[in-house]
Amino acid sequence: MPIPQSVPGVDRSLLRDDVYRRLRDAIVDGTFLPGEQLKDADLAQWLGVSRTPVREALLRLGASGLVVAVPGRSTTVSAIDPKAVRDARDVVAAMHVLVAREMAGTLSEAEVSRMRDANERFARALGAGDTDAALDADEALHGVPVSALGNCAIEAVLDQFGPVVRRAERDRFAAGGQASIERHERLIELLVSGDAEQASELTFEIWHSLPAEGATPSA
Template sequence: MPIPPASPSLPRSLLRDDVYRRLRDAIVDGTFEPGEQLKDGDLAAWLGVSRTPVREALLRLSSSGLVVAQPGRSTTVSLIDETSLRDARDVVAALHELAVRETVGRLTPDDIARMRAANRRFTAAAERGDVTAALEADDDLHAVPVAALGNAAVETVLEQFGPIVRRAERLRFGSDAPAAAERHERFIALCEMGDAAAAAAMAYETWHTLPVTATKRAD
């Protein structure tokens, strides 16, 4: 779709990370569609910043596979490629499995409470058809063990490849939501019981419920 006609200008002191996140989120939520050309001048005007942080953000998005940059020609939103999606999904699943295996047994009651609260928000958002809120709640739930792990390398890799998985997941979100909420509750219960092996296995399997073939785009 075209660049939105209006958007609240971001503060002039905006850090490059903020520009990156705004563009990343616009790709993940479908504001910018697969195959759409992105012009740094238009994006800079939309965000109310100079072209420099936009160009830096586009380079980062290229390294994560969300855009395809052709030097001297154009930058476009990448198509949802089956192989790239499978690779990203497998990495994300493995790192969440690691985080759960290493932290179950030392998650606090507050951690468990945050996970349950996130699942309640997930369920409510899914019931009203708010995909964005549902996926944000899902992110919050799975972020608890990652935060407890405190491994900066794991967080960096998830920051890079997680959006690829979420982008595809938005396309298939819907009928699976009730089953996902039930899986969340079973997963939280395992974490609360301190069953690290079972919880880690379930974390890995949860990310593999995303069927890569069903989300491949032909455009």
């Protein structure tokens, strides 16, 4: 797939984290396909930045397993590997279980409202067949308690391994995912009621419904 021509570049004043997020999202949403070669010069031109933040972003993407770099040769988008998905899923699940346990009974009304709103957007996106919007809404929902907890270590782990799981989730949400709406609603109620044990168990179930093959997640 050629470098997209219609996407506006990143403002030169933005930090390298923004370049990383743009490239990460382009891999997760399928703009860049498995096996596709990524050239830092082309990417820098696309984003309107120098090669330095692009190279740094590619190193971070390599650490996450989203790209494979051969020193002195090329960098390509990695395939969706079952073991990599399983490993990432287990780590992501453990982080969200910890968040659920810590945040049960402590979310503010505004935070709960944001979770409910995200689930409504998630349901609408599924109904419209908009996989990208469904993924965004799902990530927003699960991100509310993570942000509320404010544990930088957990956020760093999720930032590294979350995209591997999200990439695999596209297949599930493209095919449906209606059961996730009810699970989300139940999770919100458990967090509101302060039932840390049940909220943790449901969170574990949600993330582990993504099988090793990465074909049918329902987070």
